[in-house]
Amino acid sequence: MDFTATQCQVCWRVQDKAMDRSPCAVWWDLQTFIQTYDLTPHDLSFTEGYCPQCTQLYRRLTQDHLHDS
């Protein structure tokens, strides 16, 4: 099976593509993702991305930084 998933470049969790149509996308840690879909890392190809939590954290950090300067 060939499986493409978006992987967060900060926390390395992966987005569940099958859940794309749901209002909030599900982000798994890699181990859980592989076990849930019974995959091997070989089956997976990743697209670089950022999960909502890390995006929010990054925004907050950059905003704090802007306030400092």
Ligand SMILES: [Zn+2]
């Ligand atoms: Zn993340």
